[in-house]
Amino acid sequence: MTTLRTDSPAVRARSGRRPLPPIVFLLVLGLIAGGVWWNVFRQDAARQAEQDAACAEAEAAPQALDPATVSVRVFNASDQGGLAQSVADDLGARGFTIAEVANDNSGREVTGVGEVRHGVGGKSTAAFLALYLPGATLWQDVRSTQQVDLVLGPEFVIGESLAPDDVVNAALDDAEQASADC
Known part of the structure; x- marks a missing residue:
């Protein structure tokens, strides 16, 4: 009988690594980045509210009259x-x-x-x-x-x-x- 011979290398056995740890790392990194952005937006909103309150108070202040x-x-x-x-x-x-x-x-x-x-x-x-x-x-x-x-x-x-x-x-x-x- 004849045996078939191929020049392709043998199939490599799958390593035991799972993609789960890198995915978890990326998710945690994404959550941290999201938390930082959330905090920045909240601080901007608080700063804007303070500015609006100060401007409202300035508008209510008495005007100089003769x-x-x-x-x-x-x-x-x-x-x-x-x-x-x-x-x-x-x-x-x-x-x-x-x-x-x-x-x-x-x-x-x-x-x-x-x-x-x-x-x-x-x-x-x-x-x-x-x-x-x-x-x-x-x-x-x-x-x-x-x-x-x-x-x-x-x-x-x-x-x-x-x-x-x-x-x-x-x-x-x-x-x-x-x-x-x-």
Whole structure:
């Protein structure tokens, strides 16, 4: 009988290696890379949220106004006599237009150093005036004018409660800088 002879080499026996360890290694490496990217995206989202919050706060900050364009009625809601006139004189010296000085007869209870009352049209004017009375609360009523009322409360102290012009200007500069950064 004749035997067939081929010139091809004999089939190599399969080695005992399995492809599983390299596949597991690649999967673990992929998970680590995915975790790093996830962390980067989360940090970017947090940074963007902080930036958006800062910009929203900057937009809500009071705008610098010429005090001569601000018409203020000063009311005394405390037991200290002459308080409204004293504050009106101080604000007038700073350039504000004083429309009226009287005791508060609105019946609304005022606590703290005071309250700045305003209508929808006077919101920015009230925010500007509130810079001069730190701790004052803003209260919106139904008036349609830009006139604001400064109602002095029982905790108001003559010579201490009104902010100096340099403090107000610094607050306005900070607000302007924050707005420019957005």
